[in-house]
Amino acid sequence: MTPLSHYLIFSALLFSIGLGGAIMRRNVLVVLMCLELMLTAANVSLVAFSRAQGLEGVPVYDAQVLALFVMAIAAAEVAVGLALIVAMFRARRGVESTSLTSLKD
Amino acid sequence: MTQNLPWLFLVLPLVAASVDWLVLARKPRVAAGVSIVSALVTLGLCIAYMGGLQTGAPSSYVWFPVQGFDLSLGLLMDDLSMKMMLVVTGIGTLVHIFSLGYMKGDSSNHSRYFAGLSIFMFSMSCIVLANSLILTFIGWEMVGFSSYLLIGHWYHKDSAADAAKKAFITNRVGDFGFLIGILLTLGLFGTLYYADMAGHMKVAAGSPVLTVAVLCLFCGAVGKSAQFPLHVWLPDAMEGPTPVSALIHAATMVAAGVYMLVRLQVSMGLDAFTDTACCVIASVGAITALLSALMATQQDDIKRVLAYSTLSQLGYMIMAVGLLAGEAAMFHLYTHAWFKALLFLAAGAIIVCCHHEQDIWKMGGLRKKMPITTLCFLAGTCALIAVPGFSGFFSKERILEAALERSVPLFVLGVIVAALTTFYMVRLCLVAFCGDTRTHEAEQAHEASPTMLVPLLILAMLAIISGCGFLADRLVPYAEFHTLGVEWGATFFAGLGALIVGGGLAWLLYGKTETLAGKADPLGANFVSRALRHRLYIDAFYDHVLVGGIQRWFACLISCLDDGIIRRLIGEGLASLTAWVGRLLGRIQGGSLRGYTVLASLGVLVLMLILILLF
Numbered sequence: 001m002t003p004l005s006h007y008l009i010f011s012a013l014l015f016s017i018g019l020g021g022a023i024m025r026r027n028v029l030v031v032l033m034c035l036e037l038m039l040t041a042a043n044v045s046l047v048a049f050s051r052a053q054g055l056e057g058v059p060v061y062d063a064q065v066l067a068l069f070v071m072a073i074a075a076a077e078v079a080v081g082l083a084l085i086v087a088m089f090r091a092r093r094g095v096e097s098t099s100l101t102s103l104k105d
Numbered sequence: 106m107t108q109n110l111p112w113l114f115l116v117l118p119l120v121a122a123s124v125d126w127l128v129l130a131r132k133p134r135v136a137a138g139v140s141i142v143s144a145l146v147t148l149g150l151c152i153a154y155m156g157g158l159q160t161g162a163p164s165s166y167v168w169f170p171v172q173g174f175d176l177s178l179g180l181l182m183d184d185l186s187m188k189m190m191l192v193v194t195g196i197g198t199l200v201h202i203f204s205l206g207y208m209k210g211d212s213s214n215h216s217r218y219f220a221g222l223s224i225f226m227f228s229m230s231c232i233v234l235a236n237s238l239i240l241t242f243i244g245w246e247m248v249g250f251s252s253y254l255l256i257g258h259w260y261h262k263d264s265a266a267d268a269a270k271k272a273f274i275t276n277r278v279g280d281f282g283f284l285i286g287i288l289l290t291l292g293l294f295g296t297l298y299y300a301d302m303a304g305h306m307k308v309a310a311g312s313p314v315l316t317v318a319v320l321c322l323f324c325g326a327v328g329k330s331a332q333f334p335l336h337v338w339l340p341d342a343m344e345g346p347t348p349v350s351a352l353i354h355a356a357t358m359v360a361a362g363v364y365m366l367v368r369l370q371v372s373m374g375l376d377a378f379t380d381t382a383c384c385v386i387a388s389v390g391a392i393t394a395l396l397s398a399l400m401a402t403q404q405d406d407i408k409r410v411l412a413y414s415t416l417s418q419l420g421y422m423i424m425a426v427g428l429l430a431g432e433a434a435m436f437h438l439y440t441h442a443w444f445k446a447l448l449f450l451a452a453g454a455i456i457v458c459c460h461h462e463q464d465i466w467k468m469g470g471l472r473k474k475m476p477i478t479t480l481c482f483l484a485g486t487c488a489l490i491a492v493p494g495f496s497g498f499f500s501k502e503r504i505l506e507a508a509l510e511r512s513v514p515l516f517v518l519g520v521i522v523a524a525l526t527t528f529y530m531v532r533l534c535l536v537a538f539c540g541d542t543r544t545h546e547a548e549q550a551h552e553a554s555p556t557m558l559v560p561l562l563i564l565a566m567l568a569i570i571s572g573c574g575f576l577a578d579r580l581v582p583y584a585e586f587h588t589l590g591v592e593w594g595a596t597f598f599a600g601l602g603a604l605i606v607g608g609g610l611a612w613l614l615y616g617k618t619e620t621l622a623g624k625a626d627p628l629g630a631n632f633v634s635r636a637l638r639h640r641l642y643i644d645a646f647y648d649h650v651l652v653g654g655i656q657r658w659f660a661c662l663i664s665c666l667d668d669g670i671i672r673r674l675i676g677e678g679l680a681s682l683t684a685w686v687g688r689l690l691g692r693i694q695g696g697s698l699r700g701y702t703v704l705a706s707l708g709v710l711v712l713m714l715i716l717i718l719l720f
Contacts, residue, residue, distance in 0.1 A: 023702050031698075101696035 007048035014041035028088065028095045032081045039074045043067045108161040111180050113150060114190065114234060117143040118227035125220035133215030140219035141201045144226060148194040154187050155579075165236065174296075178243075181236035181299055185371060185435075188582035189233045189364055192439055193357050196446045197226050199560035200352040203450050206556035207348050207457055218258055218346070225251035225353060232361050238287045238297040241365060245283065245325065248358045249276045255353060256345040268341035275338040279328015286321030293318055299372035306374050319382040322369060323389075330362030330419045333393040337644050339416055343408040347453030350408060355415045355449050356442040363422040363438050364582075367431040371584070375429050387427025391518045394420025396641065398525035402532070403637040405626065406463045407452050410533050414489065415445055417522060421504055424515060430507030435583040437500035440572050444488035444497055447564035451482040454553040454561065455537070462546040465533060466624050470542040474550040477558055479538050481565040486534055488568040490527040490607070491600055496572030498600070499588060505596045506589075520599045527607025532615050540621030 018041060021034030050063035089095050121143035129136040165179025180186075201222060208215055228251055231244030249272075257269030291297055293309040309315050326332065331339035342354045353359070366386070370378060378386075394417045401413030418441050425434035456463055458475055472479045488497035501523065508516040542548045552558070570576060574588040591597060614620070620627050628634050639645060693704065 019702075019706055023699050023706070026699075028698075097698040100698060103696060 004048055004052040008045055011041045011045035011048065014038075014044065026096050026098055028085050028097050031097060032078065032085065035081075036074060036078065039070055043070050046070070109163050110150070110160050111154075111163045111182055111234065114147050114180075114194075114230045115227055117147055118223045118230065122220045122223035122227060125216050125223060130214070130216045133219075136216035137201075137205060137219045140223045141198070141205075143223060144194065144198040144201045147226065147230070148191075148198045151187065151190045151194045154182070155191060176239060177237075178240050179236040180234045182234070184584040185364075185368060185582050186233050188439075188580055190230065191580065192442045192582065193226070193229050193233060196352060196356045196442055196564075197222075197229075199563060200348045200446065200450070203351075203453070203557050203560040204346070204348045206554045207346065207453050209554070210457075211346075213259060218255070221251055221254040221258065222349075222352070225255065225358070229357055229361070233364065236298055236300065238290060238299075241368075242280075242283065242287060245280065245329065245361070245365075248329070248353075248361065249273060249280070252276075252342070252353050252358060255349040256342045258346055258349070259344070262344070265344040268338075268344040272338040272342050275335050276328045279324050279326070279335055282321045282324025283326075283328070286318050286324065289314060289318035289321055294373075299368060302369075302372040303374055306377065309373075310376055315377060316379045316382045319369070319378055320385060323366065323382070323386055326362030326366050326423065327389065328362075329365075330359050330423060331393075331416055332362070332389050332420065332423055333396055334643070336393055336397065336416050337640075337647060340409050340412045340640070343406070343412050347408065347449060347456055350412070351446045351449030351453065354412065355445040359415065359419055360422070360438045360442065363419065363426060363434050366423070366426045367435055367583070370426065370429070370431045378429060383427050383429060385427070387424050387512070387515060390420045390423030390425070390427055391515050392420070393417070394424060394522045395518055395525075398522045398529070400637050400640055401529040402525060403626065403628070403634050404529075405466055407455065407465050407468075407533065407537060408449070408463055410465075410529055411445070411448055411452060414448075414526065414529065417526060418445070418489075421501070421519065421522070424519070425504045425507055428504075428507045428511050428515070430504065432581075432583045432586055433500070433503040433507045436503050436577065436581050436586070436588075437497075439577075439581050440488065440496040440500040440568075443564055443571050444485045444495075444568035447481060447561065447568045448485035448489065450557070450561055450564065451478050451485060454478045454557045455482075455550075457557070458550045458553055459546045460549065462544070465537045466626065467544045468537045468542070468547045468550075469540045469544075469621065470538070470547065471550060472538040474542070474547070475552045478553055478561065481561040482538075483534065484565040484568050486530045488572075490530050490604060491523060492604065493591075493597075493601070494569075496568055496570065499572035499577065499591075502591070502596055502600060503589070505600060509596055516599075520603050523600060523603035524607035524610075527604050528611045531608045531611035535611065535615045536621065540618070543622075543624055 015038050018034045018037030021037065022031050025031055025034065046063045046067045050059045050061070050067075053060045053063075085095055092099065118140075121139050124139055125136040129139065163180045163182065165177045167175055167177040169176055201219075204218070204222065208218060225248060228244045228247030231247060232241055233244075235241040235244060253269045253273045256272055257265050259265045260269070287297065293312060293314060294302055294305040295308070296302060296305055328335050339354060339359065343350055345354070397413045397416035397420065401410050401417065404410045404413060418437070422434040422437050422441070425431070425437065455468070455471060455475065455478060458478075459468060459471075462468065484495070488495040491498040491501040505516060505519050505523075508519050542550075553561075571580065572588075574590075577588045578586060614628065626634070629638070636642065693700070
């Protein structure tokens with residue numbers, strides 16, 4: 001059986017890639033994808049913990065329920081986020097995050 | 106209702122002043138009429154009271170109740186105040202009438218002038234009739250204010266504006282001491298009402314603070330009665346119109362200090378004036394009398410000679426107060442009021458008729474041009490230099506007697522001052538009235554108009570007879586006053602000697618025809634005379650050391666505080682700090698999505714670190 005630490009390291013790597021992408025990429029669409037990546041990383045570690053904490057092959061379902069919640073919220077987030085990105089593209093013919101400074105100017 | 110009749114003394118002039126100022130600003134003739142009527146009515150009322158009119162005690166008005174001490178304003182109607190009121194309203198009325206003639210050719214606003222006179226009458230009545238030190242203090246400040254207004258009547262002249270400012274500020278110095286004195290008195294006696302002071306004297310007697318309290322109250326008199334070292338404002342106050350000088354700066358207001366001290370002596374009892382206090386008061390009076398008499402000998406401005414003479418006579422009165430001879434002080438105050446008002450009004454008539462020439466060396470020969478005024482002026486002079494038989498003689502005699510009784514040095518000083526008085530007055534009369542006219546202005550002089558002559562004649566009569574027993578016994582503002590017969594003693598001969606020496610010296614120095622033909626004082630060149638002309642450099646000392654030195658230095662310090670700390674540090678410093686912080690914080694709200702993400706992640710990291718470290 002794969003030890004817990006493998007899952008956690010994988011999850012941390014996945015989260016870091018997501019965070020790095022969210023910070024570094026300028027395209028809002030990619031940033032949204034990176035956010036999804038980070039949520040997925042969190043789900044991986046949740047499910048891993050649920051397995052590790054379980055007794056005699058029965059996982060702790062609390063964490064799995066939480067993972068389902070995260071997925072639902074991620075779906076909702078994507079729906080809203082994509083709609084916003086479409087609106088943004090229509091408004092300014094581009095989806096660059098660095099161009100969102102009109103309030104400052 | 107009738108018992109409140111005395112309040113008219115205050116209400117009438119105040120109403121007259123308000124009406125003059127607010128309603129009649131464009132109608133100077135009506136305004137003058139209103140003021141004169143108010144003065145006449147108060148004079149009439151005063152005579153009625155003197156004639157035996159009884160209306161009972163006037164009700165007092167509770168100003169504000171303080172725990173255990175109700176501050177109420179009321180009037181005190183006794184011999185001292187009523188007879189003083191007669192002097193004030195009498196001279197006030199004559200000056201009002203004289204002003205009509207004096208101000209005729211003047212282009213300034215007469216409504217303002219008469220409003221000033223009326224507000225002065227109000228404030229002076231306030232001092233005279235006050236039943237407590239508080240009301241006295243209110244009147245005290247008000248006369249200072251009206252004096253400021255009237256000295257600065259011709260405010261477009263720099264000298265007049267400066268003189269008004271000087272008078273006000275110098276008086277403030279004295280008033281500050283007066284206020285402290287009032288508070289000390291309240292602490293010592295537990296009351297500020299004159300009527301209750303004697304009853305509380307036992308509590309206060311023996312306390313060393315009593316001397317301090319009396320001396321602080323004396324400070325007020327030093328300011329208002331222009332005693333050394335606060336005497337500097339009075340000669341400058343001559344920048345005001347001459348009738349004002351007669352009323353305020355010779356006859357009444359400057360005597361308020363003497364009146365207040367005598368009022369205190371009467372109500373606290375003579376024990377309150379301890380030896381130390383008396384010594385200080387008498388010395389200040391004597392020093393003032395001597396210094397100002399010396400300065401008067403070398404003044405060329407007719408009004409300034411009279412101003413210094415006023416200072417010197419006030420010094421006499423203060424000295425008498427210090428010698429515990431309140432009745433002598435009040436007697437001299439009373440005679441001095443009449444004859445000095447006369448001298449000033451006569452000088453005013455001369456000034457008007459010489460087209461506002463005030464230098465006596467530019468007059469000369471006026472006895473032929475304006476004989477009646479000259480005679481009036483001479484009557485005043487005789488009273489001032491104490492020619493036997495004139496009013497001033499009796500009162501000065503009284504003061505010298507008191508001095509001889511208690512302190513020989515002060516007596517000698519008094520006699521010297523008397524000789525100096527004779528010297529400068531004879532000099533003034535010789536130069537202004539004798540010889541030939543020296544300038545075009547004096548050549549064109551003519552007798553004054555009747556509105557000026559009538560008050561002069563009335564005052565001249567009073568200057569001659571007001572000292573005689575019949576009148577003085579009834580009119581001198583002091584309870585149970587009795588004139589003493591002339592004794593052929595040391596005082597009489599000393600006074601006579603002073604008269605002869607002073608007069609003779611003046612005659613020798615200034616009586617010569619060639620001196621009278623000149624246009625400047627023949628003694629003016631030597632250094633003593635120069636020092637006296639520069640007022641013994643006291644004014645210069647104040648200007649350079651107090652105003653130029655200490656005040657400027659202090660002003661610099663205050664300015665540094667104001668500019669450095671308040672403006673730079675607190676004002677601008679705080680503003681720029683806020684702006685700087687704003688700019689700094691604004692940078693992290695710059696709309697950079699990636700920056701926000703980095704900060705949020707860092708924040709989470711920090712939170713995690715804290716959690717790990719703490720638990």
